């Protein structure tokens with residue numbers, strides 16, 4: 419009995435010594451908070467909102483572009499602006515990944531402009547990762563979607579790999595099982611995956627992303643059909659006509675949400691119920707028993723969709739963020755402060 423308590427006492431002494439040692443070490447990483455810049459750059463959010471809103475008014479494709487770039491940034495090594503690094507002669511970057519093929523220039527331009535305006539007001543203070551997170555929120559809200567909290571204080575990455583995006587991001591030919599695995603591996607639930615997919619209420623997809631559904635279609639048993647039978651026939655024929663020259667002109671694209679393409683709403687889910695999903699990964703959310711209940715819920719109630727999308731976006735915006743010495747505040751969003759030659763990237767890949 420006595421011995422046991424002695425041991426416990428010894429353990430307690432050891433533990434408190436260990437805690438002292440921890441406290442003596444480097445300070446704990448700074449926590450993200452919505453008012454991170456309230457002292458250092460109080461007008462940061464206002465500045466970003468103004469730049470982004472005028473960009474969106476001039477180029478209405480900006481919203482979808484920024485949202486997709488943000489998703490790609492976060493899913494590949496965390497929300498750290500690694501997606502914004504421009505490839506150079508010396509070092510490739512995420513932009514060189516196969517899956518980049520259509521990350522839209524307007525999205526990068528929107529971030530660059532915001533950053534320029536911020537550097538005039540408070541140089542070296544606001545990270546590019548935070549600019550991208552805030553720009554996404556501005557654009558979701560501006561197109562009619564929910565407003566959600568965006569905690570701030572992300573640092574920008576010190577690297578950007580050209581091969582990681584092709585491993586970390588979902589492809590339009592994945593099965594739902596594989597998409598679920600990808601999201602679950604990053605800590606997202608099936609429901610959060612379905613809610614985040616609602617971002618496809620905006621923007622476009624290029625014909626090559628859904629061509630196998632409308633040309634030379636074969637089902638899983640190898641049997642041919644004029645198009646994927648899960649598609650509404652009129653819709654499928656319309657896409658066949660619209661995309662007929664896509665191999666000559668790979669820029670041809672179709673709206674992800676054919677009914678309300680520029681409006682952030684739950685129409686994406688309503689479309690799935692009617693066979694109007696554009697990518698097979700969209701339409702499969704309706705046919706798979708694991709995801710169908712959430713599609714039904716969001717199609718039936720826009721408020722439910724907005725609430726869940728808002729929570730999932732806030733969570734996405736925190737994924738893998740870097741703080742402290744794990745990153746830097748870039749002066750330019752497309753280059754490391756050390757410049758391209760000193761980046762820790764391999765020169766060939």
Ligand code: HEM
Nearest residue numbers: 482483485486489520588589590614617621622623624699
């Ligand atoms: C669930 C798995 C997902 C797959 C397989 C997927 C796949 C794709 C593909 C293939 C495109 C078309 C790219 C092109 O042809 O230019 C696209 C566009 C888009 N994606 Fe996703 N995506 C997924 C999830 C997400 C998420 C979670 C978000 C954001 C939260 C998102 C936002 C967007 C947006 C906004 C566009 C339109 C981009 C534009 O018009 O410029 N996607 N997605």
Ligand SMILES: *[C@@H]1O[C@H](CO)[C@@H](O)[C@H](O)[C@H]1NC(C)=O
Nearest residue numbers: 513514515518519521522523
């Ligand atoms: C995507 O990669 C290709 C090939 O490396 C490159 O030519 C193109 O500029 C990249 N796109 C963007 C948006 O960086």
Ligand SMILES: *[C@@H]1O[C@H](CO)[C@@H](O)[C@H](O)[C@H]1NC(C)=O
Nearest residue numbers: 516517589590591592593626
């Ligand atoms: C999906 O598409 C990619 C790129 O187009 C291709 O490399 C891959 O083999 C395809 N995967 C499946 C499962 O069809």
Ligand SMILES: *[C@@H]1O[C@H](CO)[C@@H](O)[C@H](O)[C@H]1NC(C)=O
Nearest residue numbers: 715718719720721722723725
């Ligand atoms: C939609 O969902 C919200 C929030 O869950 C709920 O308050 C509202 O009553 C629902 N509306 C309908 C029409 O069911």
